[in-house]
Amino acid sequence: MIGDFRSDQPIYTQLVEQVTLAILSGEFPPGGKLPSVRELAAQAGVNPNTMQRAFSELERGGLIFSQRTSGRFVTEDTVVIEAAKERLARQRLMEFLQSMRLLGYDNKQVLQLLQSREEDLNGHTDM
Secondary structure, three states, X not given: OOXXXXXXXXXXXXXXXXXHHHHHOOOOOOOOEOOOHHHHHHHHOOOXXXXXXXXXXXXXXXXXXXXXXXXXXXXXXXXXXXXXXXHHHHHHHHHHHHHHHHOOOOXXXXXXXXXXXXXXXXXXXXX
């Protein structure tokens, strides 16, 4: 859900990511109406101006749009949603690879590690 912030990144960018995740997971479905700025700000425990900044960023990216008197809605454009999904996946992948480098793994070793744990990736949880 929205909230739970880290200190390594501005809160509004984390809100952008969290709302994006909520859209990608279907919590806020395509074409669906978003809660108000004040409502989400209260839920996240942030200033409404911070939430407004996050919404403005999401609007610039085309993931949400405003209707003057009706509020904000999630786009129904599947191309925009898929692009957001890929962007977030690439970002998470880069973060993962950087953390693996800190552990001393190179990309080839990471790939070997992933391949050796293919069972876990296919739903088995016996690590």
